[in-house]
Amino acid sequence: MRILIADDHGLVRETIAAFLKAAGDAEVDTAGSLPEALEQVAANGSYDLVLLDYNMPGMKGLDGLKAMREANDRRPVAILSGTTTRSLAEEAIAAGAAGFVPKTLASKSMITAARFMAEGEIYAPFGFMQQHDDKASDLLTSRELDVLRGICRGQSNKEIARDYNLHEATVKLHAKTLCRKLGARNRTHAAMIARDLNLV
Numbered sequence: 001m002r003i004l005i006a007d008d009h010g011l012v013r014e015t016i017a018a019f020l021k022a023a024g025d026a027e028v029d030t031a032g033s034l035p036e037a038l039e040q041v042a043a044n045g046s047y048d049l050v051l052l053d054y055n056m057p058g059m060k061g062l063d064g065l066k067a068m069r070e071a072n073d074r075r076p077v078a079i080l081s082g083t084t085t086r087s088l089a090e091e092a093i094a095a096g097a098a099g100f101v102p103k104t105l106a107s108k109s110m111i112t113a114a115r116f117m118a119e120g121e122i123y124a125p126f127g128f129m130q131q132h133d134d135k136a137s138d139l140l141t142s143r144e145l146d147v148l149r150g151i152c153r154g155q156s157n158k159e160i161a162r163d164y165n166l167h168e169a170t171v172k173l174h175a176k177t178l179c180r181k182l183g184a185r186n187r188t189h190a191a192m193i194a195r196d197l198n199l200v
Contacts, residue, residue: 001026001027001048002026002027002044002047002048002049003026003049003114004029004047004049004051005017005029005030005031005051005080006032006033006036006037006050006052006056007030008053008055008056009053013030014030016051016103016110020110020114029047032057033057034057034059037052037068038067041068041071042071046071046072046075047075049077049098049114050068050076050078051078051080051101051114052064052065052078052080053080054079054081054088054196055081055196062095065077065079065092065095066095066096076117077096077098078097078098078099078113079092080101081102082102082103082189082192082195088100099113099116099117099122100123100125101123102125140178140181143164143166144174144177146160146164147160147174148190148199150171151187151190152195157171175187
């Protein structure tokens with residue numbers, strides 16, 4: 001099974017590649033952008049499965065999916081995402097994606113999903129597809145969005161407190177609340193979610 005993983009986050013890319021290689025029957029290549037992924041397909045021939053990060057450079061939404069499907073001889077191409085809405089998952093599948101794969105998927109589930117899609121099936125996690133769409137920005141207060149912007153800039157609580165004239169303890173509280181509302185495990189995950197949902 002030949003797989004290409006395209007994601008602009010090196011750690012995500014290498015972690016997923018390691019999961020798939022550990023299964024023993026996958027030959028995995030990686031790329032950091034859509035243009036780089038298209039070059040790999042042109043050089044190496046079509047893959048059994050291509051996993052594309054929805055928000056990496058060159059994607060332009062689902063246009064990148066269409067371009068890769070054509071380049072990959074209409075063989076399976078799936079969308080990878082840190083987090084997103086059910087409606088986007090449905091839109092991607094309607095546009096021809098072989099599946100919609102959350103980056104938070106457990107390693108065994110990731111391997112199963114990859115095999116499933118490489119065989120021509122459509123994959124979307126059942127629990128994810130049962131979710132109701134809520135616009136995340138509607139769930140966050142304006143102050144929580146301010147703190148989230150600071151987190152996305154890589155600022156410490158102290159720096160965010162100074163910029164928005166808040167107490168450091170208040171920033172800490174807002175950070176905790178917005179992580180809970182976004183379903184984020186930590187600040188880094190919250191920044192990834194914010195980026196994927198274009199919140200800031």
